[in-house]
Amino acid sequence: MSAEMVTLVLVGVGFVIIHGGMIFAGLAWFLRRMGDRFDKLDQRFDELDCELRTFSAE
Incomplete structure (x- = not known):
């Protein structure tokens, strides 16, 4: 695997983790506000x- 592929995979994983965290935080905020x-x-x-x-x- 080349360095570019490793970088691309790491960026993709980071993107998924960050967006998953944002969705989780947004849902938690929404549920607290509705409560x-x-x-x-x-x-x-x-x-x-x-x-x-x-x-x-x-």
Whole structure:
């Protein structure tokens, strides 16, 4: 194998590793952000449920 082929293979492997890491980091960020949004939404539903229960109890 020539030096050019070794370099080409190493660059290709590096490219795959870097892009795989970027995809993984992006997915982790997306899931964390969506989890925060759903937590806020659950909190709003809980507050609404609490308000409806106190309203119907009166």
